[in-house]
Every structure is written in structure tokens, then in C-alpha cells.
Amino acid sequence: MEKIEELKVENLSFSFGFKEILKNINFKLNKGEVVSIVGPSGGGKTTLLHLCAKLLTLEDGKIRNSFNSSSFAFQEARLLPWKNVIDNIALGLRAKNIKKENANDLAKNIALKFGLQIDDFEKFPKDLSGGMKQRVSFARALVLNPSVLFLDEPFSALDIGLKKELQSLLIEEINTNKLSILFITHDLMEAIKLSDEILVLKAEPVGHIVKSFKIDTPREKRDDSFVYEQTAKLLSDEYIINTFELGFK
Ligand SMILES: Nc1ncnc2c1ncn2[C@@H]1O[C@H](COP(=O)(O)OP(=O)(O)OP(=O)(O)O)[C@@H](O)[C@H]1O
Ligand SMILES: [Mg+2]
Incomplete structure (x- = not known):
């Protein structure tokens, strides 16, 4: 059953x-x-x-x-300041032991879907607008494909x-x-x-x-x-x- x-x-x-x-x-x-x-x-x-x-x-x-x-997107973005956009999105995937290359590909894909640009991928949280941070945080939760x-x-x-x-x-x-x-x-x-x-x-x-x-x-x-x-x-x-x-x- x-x-x-x-x-x-x-x-x-x-x-x-x-x-x-x-x-x-x-x-x-x-x-x-x-x-x-x-x-x-x-x-x-x-x-x-x-x-x-x-x-x-x-x-x-x-x-x-x-x-x-399950995964969670917080009210405030809670990004790691020393990691760039893609590494922040890939964080949970890496924690699940998914290879860096695969994790980064998935992260890039979802980042584009979320309206982030290729130019943004290497940026650090301090250089993002509030809305961009929110998108990164939301992408980080959804990329894990939670139930x-x-x-x-x-x-x-x-x-x-x-x-x-x-x-x-x-x-x-x-x-x-x-x-x-x-x-x-x-x-x-x-x-x-x-x-x-x-x-x-x-x-x-x-x-x-x-x-x-x-x-x-x-x-x-x-x-x-x-x-x-x-x-x-x-x-x-x-x-x-x-x-x-x-x-x-
Ligand atoms: N860690 C904490 N320690 C003590 N009180 C807290 C803590 N976190 C929240 N509170 C209190 O609990 C109450 C509810 O807070 P909560 O953040 O759950 O509200 P909320 O409905 O999400 O508000 P908002 O719409 O502004 O986000 C508030 O009075 C807040 O001051
Ligand atoms: Mg709240």
C-alpha cells in the first residue's frame, strides 16, 4: 500500500x-x-x-x-554571504552529496527560470537587490524537488x-x-x-x-x-x- x-x-x-x-x-x-x-x-x-x-x-x-x-524558504533570504548565487542555490543539493557539476547545472537552470541572469550567477549576496536575494532563497528551496x-x-x-x-x-x-x-x-x-x-x-x-x-x-x-x-x-x-x-x- x-x-x-x-x-x-x-x-x-x-x-x-x-x-x-x-x-x-x-x-x-x-x-x-x-x-x-x-x-x-x-x-x-x-x-x-x-x-x-x-x-x-x-x-x-x-x-x-x-x-x-521538505524544504523551507525563510521570510528573510538567509544567504551565505561568502557564496555566490549559484553556490547558494546549490547548497542543499551539495549537502545531499550531489556532484558539484550536476548541482551547479540544476542551480543554473532554476536560476534562469526564476528570472536571474547569467551575469548574476557569480555575484555575492551583498551585490544583489532584495528581490534577487528572495529569488535565490526560493530557488534554493525548490531546486531540491521537495514533497x-x-x-x-x-x-x-x-x-x-x-x-x-x-x-x-x-x-x-x-x-x-x-x-x-x-x-x-x-x-x-x-x-x-x-x-x-x-x-x-x-x-x-x-x-x-x-x-x-x-x-x-x-x-x-x-x-x-x-x-x-x-x-x-x-x-x-x-x-x-x-x-x-x-x-x-
Ligand atoms: N525567538 C523569539 N523569542 C521571543 N519571541 C518571539 C521570537 N520570535 C517571535 N517572537 C514573538 O512571537 C510573536 C509572533 O511572531 P511571528 O514572527 O511568528 O509573527 P508573524 O505573524 O510571522 O509576523 P509578520 O507578519 O510580521 O512576519 C511576536 O510577538 C514576536 O515578537
Ligand atoms: Mg513572519
């Missing part, structure tokens, strides 16, 4: 010292699906993602991750055109390789374009999920007008208004 790959979070709570950050979080990510987490700054989104990726130790509740492999990808606002420093290109690239990976993604974003339109489920995380009094929206329309049918329409709908939802404090006083 084939193993079921999934990530299941049950009754998760977490504190930093005496400060409660997350309370009673429950959700599930299935193979080939995208779950995104939206919510205001400081609400515990990054903390939740780090817990799911085992970058923080769980205190309370359960996380069951049966995906075969599940943890993404912490990977598109925040990108212009609209590039954002769209990389979103399409992700959709292609979901369709062809059944990539699964747990995704943090501030951008409701992005969440609507990519997700099967959107979880709304409210910060007050402690980070908790106030609502989940499921989107059944196939991703390839989500054109601009679908995304605008759904965004308008979400923005008039009382939970979204309340969570993001959008109400006019």
Missing part, C-alpha cells in the same frame, strides 16, 4: 517564555494541495511555520508530517510581473509533481490564486485560527477577474475585517 503523505496539526499551542503565541491550532495539508496562512503582523505565522518544519520544538499538541521530503515546501512570504520583495511568473511556476510544480505547499502571505490575492484552503490567523488575544476558506475552483481557472471577485468577497467578510482591523471607526 502506498504511504499517504500529509501534514496534520492538532491542538497546537506554543509560547515564547511566558508569552503565549499560538493557541489550539488545527489544520491539515494534503498531498498536492496548498494551504496558506494569512493574518496581521506579529500574529505568530512564522512561528507556526517554523514549528511545522521542525525548526522550533513543539510544546503542546501534535504535528504529524509524513511527507517524504512539501514551506514558504514564508516568498514573493514580498518582487514586482508584480515576476510575482506572477513565480506563481505560475509553483502551479506547474503542483500540477506535474503534486508539490504540496504551506504558505504564508500578507497578500489575499496571492492566497486566492494559489490555495486550496486559506487559514485566517488572528493575533488577539493569542494567535488562533478564526476562519478557514476553501477554494474549489481549479487553479488554472482562477483568472484575474476570479481573483478580484473573491478578494472583494473576502474583504467584506466580517472575520477578515475584524482580524485585520479593517473596520472604519
Whole structure:
């Protein structure tokens, strides 16, 4: 029997010292699906993602991750300053003992797909723009061909055109390789374009999920007008208004 790959979070709570950050979080990510987490700054989104990726130790509740492999793109790029673009992207491949030549070829390929130029390959992080660093960091995660990808606002420093290109690239990976993604974003339109489920995380009094929206329309049918329409709908939802404090006083 084939193993079921999934990530299941049950009754998760977490504190930093005496400060409660997350309370009673429950959700599930299935193979080939995208779950995104939206919510205001400081609400515990990054903390939740780090817990799911085992970058923080769980205190309370359960996380069951049966995906075969995972990789992570951090909110800040975290590139190694002494390595150039290609060596940074190839880092995880080299750690998996893939030969330098092969690793570099894979890294160059994905770098081009991510809109980096051949002229950029030898550059060091200090000579890259914020958006370029973000692309390198995202490429470094995707080049590993993981079953599940943890993404912490990977598109925040990108212009609209590039954002769209990389979103399409992700959709292609979901369709062809059944990539699964747990995704943090501030951008409701992005969440609507990519997700099967959107979880709304409210910060007050402690980070908790106030609502989940499921989107059944196939991703390839989500054109601009679908995304605008759904965004308008979400923005008039009382939970979204309340969570993001959008109400006019
Ligand atoms: N290592 C840490 N030690 C103590 N407190 C922390 C630590 N990391 C985060 N926090 C606190 O936990 C809370 C949630 O932070 P987190 O980074 O998870 O929020 P976020 O929702 O990702 O915010 P943003 O949208 O701004 O990225 C914040 O109050 C933050 O100050
Ligand atoms: Mg964050």
C-alpha cells in the first residue's frame, strides 16, 4: 500500500517564555494541495511555520508530517554571504552529496527560470537587490524537488510581473509533481490564486485560527477577474475585517 503523505496539526499551542503565541491550532495539508496562512503582523505565522518544519520544538499538541521530503524558504533570504548565487542555490543539493557539476547545472537552470541572469550567477549576496536575494532563497528551496515546501512570504520583495511568473511556476510544480505547499502571505490575492484552503490567523488575544476558506475552483481557472471577485468577497467578510482591523471607526 502506498504511504499517504500529509501534514496534520492538532491542538497546537506554543509560547515564547511566558508569552503565549499560538493557541489550539488545527489544520491539515494534503498531498498536492496548498494551504496558506494569512493574518496581521506579529500574529505568530512564522512561528507556526517554523514549528511545522521542525525548526522550533513543539510544546503542546501534535504535528504529524509524513511527507517524504521538505524544504523551507525563510521570510528573510538567509544567504551565505561568502557564496555566490549559484553556490547558494546549490547548497542543499551539495549537502545531499550531489556532484558539484550536476548541482551547479540544476542551480543554473532554476536560476534562469526564476528570472536571474547569467551575469548574476557569480555575484555575492551583498551585490544583489532584495528581490534577487528572495529569488535565490526560493530557488534554493525548490531546486531540491521537495514533497512539501514551506514558504514564508516568498514573493514580498518582487514586482508584480515576476510575482506572477513565480506563481505560475509553483502551479506547474503542483500540477506535474503534486508539490504540496504551506504558505504564508500578507497578500489575499496571492492566497486566492494559489490555495486550496486559506487559514485566517488572528493575533488577539493569542494567535488562533478564526476562519478557514476553501477554494474549489481549479487553479488554472482562477483568472484575474476570479481573483478580484473573491478578494472583494473576502474583504467584506466580517472575520477578515475584524482580524485585520479593517473596520472604519
Ligand atoms: N525567538 C523569539 N523569542 C521571543 N519571541 C518571539 C521570537 N520570535 C517571535 N517572537 C514573538 O512571537 C510573536 C509572533 O511572531 P511571528 O514572527 O511568528 O509573527 P508573524 O505573524 O510571522 O509576523 P509578520 O507578519 O510580521 O512576519 C511576536 O510577538 C514576536 O515578537
Ligand atoms: Mg513572519
